Structure formats: C-alpha cells, structure tokens
Amino acid sequence: MSAALPEEPRPEPVAGRPHAPAALAKVRRLIETSALSYRAIAKITGVPRATISRHVLEGGWIRPTGADASPLSxxxxxxxxxxxxxxxxxxxxxxxxxxxxxxxxxxxxxxxxxxxxxxxxxxxxxxxxxxxxxxxxxxxxxx
Structure with missing residues (x-):
C-alpha cells in the first residue's frame, strides 16, 4: 500500500501560525484521492496529524472507499x-x-x-x- 511519491521539500511549520493555503490544498487532495494514512500525509506535507484531522472534520473532506479502515494489531x-x-x-x-x-x-x-x-x-x-x-x-x- 506504499505509494511512491516524489520527494518535495517540506515547509517548516511555524508554531501558532496558520498553514499556507497551498499546503492545506495539498493535504485535501491527498485526503480525498489517496488511501494514505494521516501520518503519511503529515510526513509528506509537514502539516501535523491533529491539524489534518481537524480540517477533515470541519471541512467535511471525504476519504476514498477503503481508506478509513486502519488495521488493528x-x-x-x-x-x-x-x-x-x-x-x-x-x-x-x-x-x-x-x-x-x-x-x-x-x-x-x-x-x-x-x-x-x-x-x-x-x-x-x-x-x-x-x-x-x-x-x-x-x-x-x-x-
């Protein structure tokens, strides 16, 4: 399930400041089009998982079918x-x-x-x- 994505330089987050609209647009695109976990998306974009989760809930972003279920140990x-x-x-x-x-x-x-x-x-x-x-x-x- 590991998708090979091109390495891009990640912007360094600044505490207390909102993320750039381009970074959030990239997060939304990854949320709505890939089955990547929040952790993987956070690693790619530099946006923390908690922020991603908050934007998904507030924005009503919908994950593709099958991306929601995280396997338990x-x-x-x-x-x-x-x-x-x-x-x-x-x-x-x-x-x-x-x-x-x-x-x-x-x-x-x-x-x-x-x-x-x-x-x-x-x-x-x-x-x-x-x-x-x-x-x-x-x-x-x-x-």
Missing part, C-alpha cells in the same frame, strides 16, 4: 473485543438492577446481589485498573 483487536464485552456485561448488569428494582416481590438480598454484579461490571469496564484488591506483595507473602 492483534493486541488492539483484543482490547477492542474486551471493551465491547465490558459494555455488554455492564448493560446486562444495569438491566438486572432495573428488573430487581421494579419487581415488588424482590428481597433486599436480591437487590444487594444485583448491585454487586453491577459494581463488578463497572470495575471491569474501567481501563487500567487491577481486577484484584490484593496487591502483588500480599499475594506473594500469602503463597
């Missing part, structure tokens, strides 16, 4: 699947709490159990949090 796919699973578990837990709340014959124990399931689902949904409250040092000491 195996780790990225695993994280995405885990996130979707966490969302589903969280929705199911919220639904369980709602059902128990609306059930007139529900006991306080059933409500407490539903709330615990919801708390566990919310903990699963938080990124970067440990699943266990026991620290590694305490596990090693106990083992």
């Amino acid at each position: 195996a780790e990225g796919e695993r994280r995405a699947r885990r996130g979707f699973l966490a969302e589903r578990v969280l929705r199911a837990a919220e639904h369980l709490v709602e059902r128990v709340e609306l059930d007139p014959s529900a006991t306080p124990a059933a409500f407490a159990r539903a709330v615990r399931v919801l708390a566990l689902a919310q903990r699963l949904d938080r990124p970067g949090r440990s699943r266990s409250r026991v620290s590694r040092a305490q596990r090693v000491k106990a083992g």
